[in-house]
Amino acid sequence: MVKEVMNVGLLGFGTVGTGVLEIIEQHQDKLAHQIGAAVKVKKVLVSDLDKDRGNVLHAEKLTDRIDDILQDDEIDAVVEVMGGMELARDYMKQALENGKHVVTANKDVMAVYGSELLETANKHSADLFYEASVAGGIPILRTIVEGLASDRITKMMGIVNGTTNYILTKMSKEGRLYEEVLKEAQALGYAEADPTSDVEGLDAARKIAILGTLGFSMNLDLDDVSVEGITKITSEDLAYSKQLGYTMKLVGIANRVDNKVEVSVQPTLVPHSHPLASVDDEFNAVYVYGEAVGETMFYGPGAGKLPTATAVVSDLVEVLKNKRLGVSGNSVVLPQHKKQLKNKDEIRSKYFLRIHAKDIPGTFANLTAMFHENNISLEKILQVPLNEGKLAEIIIVTHEVSRTDYDNVLERLQNEDVVAEVKSSYRTEGEMN
Numbered sequence: 001m002v003k004e005v006m007n008v009g010l011l012g013f014g015t016v017g018t019g020v021l022e023i024i025e026q027h028q029d030k031l032a033h034q035i036g037a038a039v040k041v042k043k044v045l046v047s048d049l050d051k052d053r054g055n056v057l058h059a060e061k062l063t064d065r066i067d068d069i070l071q072d073d074e075i076d077a078v079v080e081v082m083g084g085m086e087l088a089r090d091y092m093k094q095a096l097e098n099g100k101h102v103v104t105a106n107k108d109v110m111a112v113y114g115s116e117l118l119e120t121a122n123k124h125s126a127d128l129f130y131e132a133s134v135a136g137g138i139p140i141l142r143t144i145v146e147g148l149a150s151d152r153i154t155k156m157m158g159i160v161n162g163t164t165n166y167i168l169t170k171m172s173k174e175g176r177l178y179e180e181v182l183k184e185a186q187a188l189g190y191a192e193a194d195p196t197s198d199v200e201g202l203d204a205a206r207k208i209a210i211l212g213t214l215g216f217s218m219n220l221d222l223d224d225v226s227v228e229g230i231t232k233i234t235s236e237d238l239a240y241s242k243q244l245g246y247t248m249k250l251v252g253i254a255n256r257v258d259n260k261v262e263v264s265v266q267p268t269l270v271p272h273s274h275p276l277a278s279v280d281d282e283f284n285a286v287y288v289y290g291e292a293v294g295e296t297m298f299y300g301p302g303a304g305k306l307p308t309a310t311a312v313v314s315d316l317v318e319v320l321k322n323k324r325l326g327v328s329g330n331s332v333v334l335p336q337h338k339k340q341l342k343n344k345d346e347i348r349s350k351y352f353l354r355i356h357a358k359d360i361p362g363t364f365a366n367l368t369a370m371f372h373e374n375n376i377s378l379e380k381i382l383q384v385p386l387n388e389g390k391l392a393e394i395i396i397v398t399h400e401v402s403r404t405d406y407d408n409v410l411e412r413l414q415n416e417d418v419v420a421e422v423k424s425s426y427r428t429e430g431e432m433n
């Protein structure tokens, strides 16, 4: 018998959960038209039943017992927006095993347990969708899996963490201090409960692991992502990079040559003319290069109640529509390729390097010899005197080099007599116009 009402169990009723309820209630007509049945939130799991939640929901819908949702045969789909790792993973797994479809916004779980949960979904002919886990309101997962299904994606570069993009924008455009802007990002609700995962790059690493897995159709684990955050970036780095025509962004990079891939997150300099350079404040963007389509970029809000809830409810529409059409479980496409990671000789990039060197005859000859001996050609050089002529600030941008050659030259520089200190080093992507 065709159901007239599809029931949803909501796990979590915080920022995203309240947004999900709001969108479901406000868009009933549209949802019913698309799904062919009304959508009702039947139960909502929270941890604190006594918390004041205003009048947004009947108190009898709230529960702190997961079985009220997982064991309720009338519930068709479970929306997991409570966050955390092990418990959220267990609840999603049980829901799938009980024949319920699952939608989640949880990048932490999907980056680590995604393949396991997708296999569980596959085994139980259930759907598991997670569009909101990467770049909040930007429908980037659907774009990669469906919109570019006919193409071969070779590169993705994402500004996928709103907190760090907000901090870098305010530091570089307004000259503000890191600590002060981080507090502001927390107050605005962009940062995770513990912002370490934002500023140290882990949140972005989870998202680029998910993007890489889908874009390259190969299981990429969080451990495969090399990660560096934004905490060491100084105002001098921002000023000199700007002077040389670059904008600093925290970028998640996934690229492949043949079927060998590299996935990383690091502060990256992109030319001012690069599409990612103008993505400011808390906004996110994902640049995707496909062999046939060429360059594309997807831009929008990466977090926040309604943008994230929109992605969640759009997944829910698909899940419920699939259920009504009797095609649930067909959306899970397991990875096509075996994982092959590039080694350091195969990872190629340009680099920006800032060093303090003795301002004496022969310094430059010494430096250029070291780069030459390591097969590194230089694209740009800037020298500024420091300390009344005793030291010079030298900024170098290399041409594209292998990570092996670059690490070798870094080690040489650190042990070289004319070099007082290697102040900073950043990956550089994109061509100057």
Ligand code: NAP
Binding pocket: 011, 012, 013, 014, 015, 016, 017, 045, 046, 047, 048, 049, 051, 080, 081, 082, 083, 084, 087, 105, 106, 107, 108, 132, 133, 136, 302, 303, 304, 305, 308
């Ligand atoms: P939140 O505001 O902290 O809300 C979490 C909700 O889950 C609360 O209602 C909490 O209950 C409930 N909860 C937490 N642990 C629970 C437990 N063990 N048992 C039962 N209920 C529990 O979190 P959020 O910002 O909405 O984020 C939810 C998820 O979406 C996370 O995975 C996050 O990474 C992801 N996400 C968030 C955003 C965003 O902009 N916020 C964007 C993209 C993805 P109480 O209300 O009783 O405390």
Ligand code: HSE
Binding pocket: 135, 136, 160, 161, 162, 163, 164, 190, 191, 192, 198, 203, 302, 303, 304
């Ligand atoms: N803390 C995350 C960010 C929230 O700053 O982008 C969205 O995942």
